[in-house]
Amino acid sequence: MTGKDWLVRNDGQCLACDVGSQTEALSHPYRLYRFLTDLEDILDCVSDNRLRLQAIRPLVRKLLTSSSWLQIPTLAPNLETGWEVLTLYDEPFFPLTVQLVAWAPGMTSPIHNHGCWGLVALLSGEEKNTFWQRSPRPEFPDRIEPVGKCLLTPGDILCLMPDAIHHVEAIGDKPTISFNLYGETNYNQRFEFEPAQGIAKHF
Template sequence: MIDMLHQDWFVDAEGRCQPRPASRPWDLLQDHYYLHQFLSDILSILAHAPNEFDQWDYLPQIRRKVRQLILNSYWLKTQRAEPDPKSGVAVITLYDEIGYPLTVQNVITAPGLVTSIHNHGTWGVVALLEGQERHTFWQHPPGSDRITPIDQRTLNAGEIISFMPEAIHQVETLGLTPTVTFQLYGDTQPKARFQFDPETFTAKPF
């Protein structure tokens, strides 16, 4: 896995996708990095944030931990399923309990699948484990319910993309085989998550 791409990306609130320095794989290699260790590390990092709205400020540290996980956890890559024939998606929840402040999942998508245009209402980090996908980013000017496309990026296995809570994207699964992604999100803030109508580009709660 050390020969995969290792590029990090950051998408800001205006939908600009910028490259960020990635940790060197040989600095992160270790014998085991279990999911429970990873989750404890993430919660320790987030404990430094003064409040939930500032958690995204810790995305560089979180991305480094995600890279450590995808480099050292063979188990993570075995957590997969065939995409549902109807929806084209399979979601495997890797950990959850009532009140848990993180969403941790592997998501498998079928070739050709195009998601809705959406934000997540919280920070997010997505690592491509297998396959290829194209993200289109949109801008949502304050006070307006209209959005406009602003940027696009094709990601390959080994790349990690991170999002501010307001970042809006749409994802298309490329290639001939399903894409497998590891996805980590913070707590979605009430009334902060939107899906956008592709015809009118207007927002509705999601």
């Protein structure tokens, strides 16, 4: 599965990244446990979030390309909430969460940051991301304004720095399903934003 790679900086600017060569031939599927082991090596050796994301992207693309269970996702949005999350990996005291996330067409997330590095690889559907930037005034210290958009299609990978602010909208006529990775969340720095009121609350 090929696509485009993007990085969203802490100021909301979305930059295209070099996908690089993906021509490596694999004799066996790149299974999740091998992916997790390779990922742990990166987390142990690389502390800078931007460099971590740069190193993780090729591993995710390798997983997307060779793992049939990811190419044919079966997760469906909850009929009541319009979304669903399936946790594939979340170990206590280890800074990594791996999920499949499904959104029903037309669903929109709150405006939020994650308080950690994150990566979203789209498996099916279309997802519009809108990016925001803090532009505080004394009376509204949590004021934000939109600074850009990016449409993700299957095979695209979006990397998010810890303070990147965005919201997602599932567009088109079928559910959006993504493979998501998150580092260790700093919940004191994770917020949901309300731009009309210029306020933020813990999320």
